[in-house]
Amino acid sequence: MATAQTRTLARTMMAPAVIVLLLWMAVPLAMTIWFSFQNYSLINPLMTGFAGWANYEYVIGDPSFTQSLINTLILVGGVLLITVIGGIFLALLLDQPLWGQGLLRIVVISPFFVMPPVAALIWKNGFMHPGYGMLGHLWKFFGLQPVDWFNQYPLFSVVVIVAWQWLPFATLIFLTALQSLSEEQREAAEMDGANAINRFWYIIMPHMARSVTIVILIQTIFLLGIFAEIRVTTGGGPGYASTNIAFLVFRTGILSNDIGAGSAGGVVAVIIANIVAIFLMRAVGKNLDA
Amino acid sequence: MGSISLEHVKKSFGEVQIIPDITLDIKDGEFVVFVGPSGCGKSTLLRLIAGLEDTSGGTILLDGEDMTKAPPARRGLAMVFQSYALYPHMSVRDNIAFPLKMAKAPKEVIDQKVEYAARTLNLGSYLDRRPRALSGGQRQRVAIGRAIVREPKAFLFDEPLSNLDAALRVNMRLEITELHQQLKTTMIYVTHDQVEAMTMADRIVVLNAGNVEQFGSPLELYKKPANRFVAGFIGSPKMNFVDGQEAAKHNAHSIGVRPEHFALNRTATPGVWKGKVTVAELLGSDTFLHVQVEGLGLMTIRADGDETYTHGDDVYLTPDATRIYRFDAAGKAI
Numbered sequence: 001m002a003t004a005q006t007r008t009l010a011r012t013m014m015a016p017a018v019i020v021l022l023l024w025m026a027v028p029l030a031m032t033i034w035f036s037f038q039n040y041s042l043i044n045p046l047m048t049g050f051a052g053w054a055n056y057e058y059v060i061g062d063p064s065f066t067q068s069l070i071n072t073l074i075l076v077g078g079v080l081l082i083t084v085i086g087g088i089f090l091a092l093l094l095d096q097p098l099w100g101q102g103l104l105r106i107v108v109i110s111p112f113f114v115m116p117p118v119a120a121l122i123w124k125n126g127f128m129h130p131g132y133g134m135l136g137h138l139w140k141f142f143g144l145q146p147v148d149w150f151n152q153y154p155l156f157s158v159v160v161i162v163a164w165q166w167l168p169f170a171t172l173i174f175l176t177a178l179q180s181l182s183e184e185q186r187e188a189a190e191m192d193g194a195n196a197i198n199r200f201w202y203i204i205m206p207h208m209a210r211s212v213t214i215v216i217l218i219q220t221i222f223l224l225g226i227f228a229e230i231r232v233t234t235g236g237g238p239g240y241a242s243t244n245i246a247f248l249v250f251r252t253g254i255l256s257n258d259i260g261a262g263s264a265g266g267v268v269a270v271i272i273a274n275i276v277a278i279f280l281m282r283a284v285g286k287n288l289d290a
Numbered sequence: 291m292g293s294i295s296l297e298h299v300k301k302s303f304g305e306v307q308i309i310p311d312i313t314l315d316i317k318d319g320e321f322v323v324f325v326g327p328s329g330c331g332k333s334t335l336l337r338l339i340a341g342l343e344d345t346s347g348g349t350i351l352l353d354g355e356d357m358t359k360a361p362p363a364r365r366g367l368a369m370v371f372q373s374y375a376l377y378p379h380m381s382v383r384d385n386i387a388f389p390l391k392m393a394k395a396p397k398e399v400i401d402q403k404v405e406y407a408a409r410t411l412n413l414g415s416y417l418d419r420r421p422r423a424l425s426g427g428q429r430q431r432v433a434i435g436r437a438i439v440r441e442p443k444a445f446l447f448d449e450p451l452s453n454l455d456a457a458l459r460v461n462m463r464l465e466i467t468e469l470h471q472q473l474k475t476t477m478i479y480v481t482h483d484q485v486e487a488m489t490m491a492d493r494i495v496v497l498n499a500g501n502v503e504q505f506g507s508p509l510e511l512y513k514k515p516a517n518r519f520v521a522g523f524i525g526s527p528k529m530n531f532v533d534g535q536e537a538a539k540h541n542a543h544s545i546g547v548r549p550e551h552f553a554l555n556r557t558a559t560p561g562v563w564k565g566k567v568t569v570a571e572l573l574g575s576d577t578f579l580h581v582q583v584e585g586l587g588l589m590t591i592r593a594d595g596d597e598t599y600t601h602g603d604d605v606y607l608t609p610d611a612t613r614i615y616r617f618d619a620a621g622k623a624i
Binding site for chain 2: 182184185187188189190191192193194195198202203206207209
């Protein structure tokens with residue numbers, strides 16, 4: 001890439017791929033924005049034409065929107081909290097030399113390979129069902145009234161399921177970070193009189209700061225759009241108790257057959273994701289600088 | 291105070307025996323170097339003393355107190371690692387202060403000691419930098435600084451200079467020796483470099499395959515090697531060994547002559563070794579001649595720097611009769 005000629009050549013050769021990529025991103029986004037300003041309901045084909053801000057006013061003005069926004073933040077925050085703390089804890093355990101380590105690691109990673117709807121079904125019927133779920137049996141064993149998780153604690157239940165799925169990812173990243181910590185540094189800290197807690201706090205945690213950041217950033221991107229787990233378990237209910245923004249878009253656009261309002265919700269979701277991203281980068285992004 | 295005694299210390303990793311049985315007495319204030327070829331167990335021995343490895347047998351006494359089972363922190367020793375093992379996310383100041391912080395020293399004491407260490411090691415202007423912004427030699431000094439603030443009973447150095455370039459190594463060698471004279475604390479220094487061992491040590495422990503071959507002062511090792519291994523390991527270039535008939539003339543299984551203990555001649559003299567120069571290494575101060583001696587093999591000779599031998603020259607070698615080392619069949623010095 002030294003001379004002007006090779007630079008021009010490189011740009012020309014890359015152009016087709018870049019153009020395809022741009023179209024791939026720009027066209028669906030443009031269409032969504034276009035639909036969000038249209039009267040476009042599948043129930044009433046006669047209602048057409050430019051809608052102005054009506055769709056946005058309809059989506060944002062609805063009390064369910066505020067609740068969905070709060071639910072989204074609780075969902076993301078709750079899962080991050082469980083996976084980061086739990087992941088560090090599990091990684092510390094798995095880093096210890098023990099028999100059958102390889103097999104154990106695979107077992108720990110395995111929830112990540114279960115597809116979201118399947119995972120949700122396992123939890124819904126296998127664990128959280130008040131009649132024949134494992135937790136129901138456990139409660140009954142202790143003589144307690146089984147909890148109807150999805151009606152009594154709908155959002156909490158979804159958080160638990162999603163956290164279960166993402167815990168292995170966090171554990172895996174933290175484990176690799178732990179293993180890249182030089183043995184001599186740990187030994188030096190040991191010679192310097194640092195006990196296990198101090199070693200964790202002053203040596204291991206600073207070393208892991210970058211991977212914690214990466215886990216938070218990557219997970220946030222995926223957690224903002226959680227859908228399958230909600231669809232399979234609570235269906236967003238009761239009421240709007242476990243509806244997040246992504247599910248609200250689905251409810252508006254597909255269940256209510258209002259493509260215009262659904263698109264407006266989609267655009268709002270994109271904007272919210274960007275705001276969250278900016279805040280996150282401000283908060284933890286400095287850890288990424290080498 | 292910092293005397294260290296090892297009594298019948300043993301170490302094996304599973305089936306593999308690294309250290310069969312070592313008994314050593316290191317006096318307070320001594321600078322002792324463990325030297326030996328790679329894999330001889332010298333680093334393992336150091337780690338046993340530090341408490342980073344558990345012994346498989348025997349006892350380790352520090353100032354007469356049994357510390358065999360004590361954790362590293364309780365032994366009151368400080369270690370400087372080969373990779374320096376600085377904490378990358380802490381400034382130089384925090385690195386040096388870390389052991390004191392762990393010991394819950396009051397802030398003024400920490401500041402004062404860090405200040406002292408920085409002055410001793412010329413680190414004053416780097417205190418607020420991170421380790422990655424330092425050169426190799428500076429990092430080494432920070433590692434030493436972190437060790438001295440604790441005022442340990444003894445310092446343990448694990449090949450601390452092997453990551454530095456040649457010029458810096460000579461410099462740091464001097465600095466560590468000076469530091470020892472200043473602090474008068476016991477130091478144990480592990481290296482595979484016999485020049486480092488000879489120049490720094492009060493006493494040298496020569497290790498081979500986990501056994502102490504000889505423990506003595508540098509000149510003692512040079513002048514009176516206990517066996518063929520020590521004779522070959524100490525001294526640079528290496529001692530020349532001759533087996534068979536020539537050795538039998540001196541009533542020995544093999545004899546050894548150091549490169550510097552030869553007289554050279556260009557003219558034939560009866561009864562001396564005749565050879566041809568294969569390579570002449572001109573260092574200016576000295577000339578190292580590699581000579582193919584008839585019937586005895588390749589020998590290294592240290593000649594005066596003004597000697598101008600070249601490839602193919604005939605040369606006649608007379609070993610200094612008073613400085614021929616004799617060894618029996620087991621390699622022991624006679």
